[in-house]
Amino acid sequence: MGKKIAAPFPPGEILRVELEARNWTQNDLAEIMGRPLRMVNQIITGKSGISPETATQLEGALNISAETWLNLQSIYQLSKVAENKTEDVKRRAKLYSLFPIKEMIKRGWIKAAENVDELEDLLKNFCCVDDLSKAKDFSFSAKQNISSYNSPVSPTNLAWLYKVRNLAKTQITTGKFTIHAAQSAIDKLSALLLSPEEIRHVPKILSDSGIRFVIVETLPNSKLDAVCFWLDDKTPVIGITTRYDRIDNFWFTLRHELEHVLRGDGKITPIIDENVGIDSDDLPEAEKIANSVAADFCVPQDKLEKYLLRVGPYAFAERKITAFAGVLNIHAGLVVGQLQHRTQKFHLMRKYLVPVRNFILNGSTYDGWGFVNEEI
Structure with missing residues (x-):
């Protein structure tokens, strides 16, 4: 030495x-x-x-x-x-090393600091902590810790999570959360699956059920789709990115997160979903359940199985897809999304995977895509 x-x-x-x-x-x-x-x-x-x-x-x-x-x-x-x-x-x-400072400044989440003391104060204010060593706790109580399937959360995703939390804290829902209210909301949402424009009703339906719903654009190099956590035992939060601006991905992701809410997932550890819907034997049981329920919400799986048996190799025939979707009273893009996922033929019938972000941002609490939400 x-x-x-x-x-x-x-x-x-x-x-x-x-x-x-x-x-x-x-x-x-x-x-x-x-x-x-x-x-x-x-x-x-x-x-x-x-x-x-x-x-x-x-x-x-x-x-x-x-x-x-x-x-x-x-x-x-x-x-x-x-x-x-x-x-x-x-x-x-x-x-x-804790946060993507440059991107946070670019997005308007914090302002440019003149010195390191000011930068540290800005980050403390952003995270609502008095010590940045506590930032990774992302907590409202000392026992909570962030986890994404037991993997360390990246600085990029950590900043995104704090932005979602900060915006969620500013919301006032029109209803109080109960399991019954959440289940009623899901029933109402299922009636919106036919037309992309109907997605504009989602924020109000969730607010009426006491669920805080926030949309924040991802930061570069992130594969985040959504998160479920709770501000307290009676205040669930769903944050999504609309990273894939497609009707099938939107509905699958939202129903996936709603299942976490119904199960009470995220009360101790925020549930961070990257590449939502991916199939893997290593997924936690809660994720497997949420994936299964979300798929069935988009297209009833028993009916999809019968459709595949009936049409065989003509599953991607446009006329058959639109007819099947019509019988189910859902948008054809939901059927295409499920077929692509099952067959891995992601190049087929993409025209039905219509964008929906513009519909959902209307009436939502959101940040990104050129808009800076300065609620905090």
Whole structure:
């Protein structure tokens, strides 16, 4: 282990030693140099530095070259600057490791800071914490911790989660949450599956059921689709990204998150869904259940099975798809989405996967796509 280099000390320390060696007082040196006693005292106490003029006078008084005094002063000043700058750099690096600062500023979530102290304060305010080491808790109580299938949450997703939470806290729902209210909301939502335009009613239906619903555009390099968590035991929150602006993905994701709400998932640990709907044996049971329910909500799975048996290789025939969707009174895009998922033939019939974001943003609490929500 290498030796720790001693920190440089102010040249006033050496000056004090030299005076003691000569049995001189500070007043003696001041008289010798023809300078005020206050000037000598401030050098010795480190309150003032040594100028070229003073260095020249010290050379004459103490027979120590002016270059030596100036070098000592320069080394000390550089060490102080380096110490302060290094500390600021370390602090700033830590903050940048916690959050995507540049993107947050770009999105208007925080303003550009003039120094690291201001940046730290802005982030504390954004997270509503007094210590940023607590930021990853994303909590309203000490026992809560973030988890995405037991994986560490990324800085990008963490910032998104806080934005969703901040916006959700500003909402006032028109109804109180109960399981019955949530189930009633799902029944009402199922009547909207035929027309993309009907999606505009979603925010009100959820609000009437006491569920806070927020839409926040993802940050770059994120695969987030949605999150379910609770502000308290009676206040569920659903946040979505509409990362895939398609009718099938919207309804699947929303019903998936509603199932988490019905089950009480997310009360202890926020449920973070990336690539929602993906099939994997490693998925937690809650995710498998939510996926199954969401698929059945979009297209009743027993009827889809019968359709596949009946049409066989002609499953993607446009006439058959539209006829099947008509019988179910749902949009053909929901059928196409389920067929693509089952067959992995994602290039077929894409024209039916119509965009819906513009319909859902109308009347929603949202942030992104050029709009900055400044609720906090």
